[in-house]
Amino acid sequence: MNTSVDISYYPLSESYLAPIKDFIRRLHLYQGIEVKSNGMSTQVFGEYDLVMGAVTAEIKASFALPHSVFVLKVINAELKHDYVNR
Numbered sequence: 001m002n003t004s005v006d007i008s009y010y011p012l013s014e015s016y017l018a019p020i021k022d023f024i025r026r027l028h029l030y031q032g033i034e035v036k037s038n039g040m041s042t043q044v045f046g047e048y049d050l051v052m053g054a055v056t057a058e059i060k061a062s063f064a065l066p067h068s069v070f071v072l073k074v075i076n077a078e079l080k081h082d083y084v085n086r
Contacts (some may be wrong), residue, residue: 002078003051003076004044004074004077004080005043005045005051006043006075008070009062009068010068011065013067019065019068023062026061027042030050043080045080046078
């Protein structure tokens with residue numbers, strides 16, 4: 001089953017940009033998933049177990065920074081084409 005996850009990450013610190021960029025960079029290291037970012041969120045597409053494994057691992061790593069907030073929308077379909085065509 002393919003899935004799409006829309007992620008918004010809010011590190012609650014004055015230097016919030018570096019942790020966001022690092023989170024996105026780390027997601028790009030995974031093979032078998034596709035990662036797209038825009039000014040509001042990051043979308044991850046691919047096979048459910050691969051996507052959720054990558055997202056879960058990188059959220060856990062990001063929690064090393066105290067007071068990190070993630071908002072996720074998980075869809076049981078790969079919607080990357082909808083994002084590309086808009």
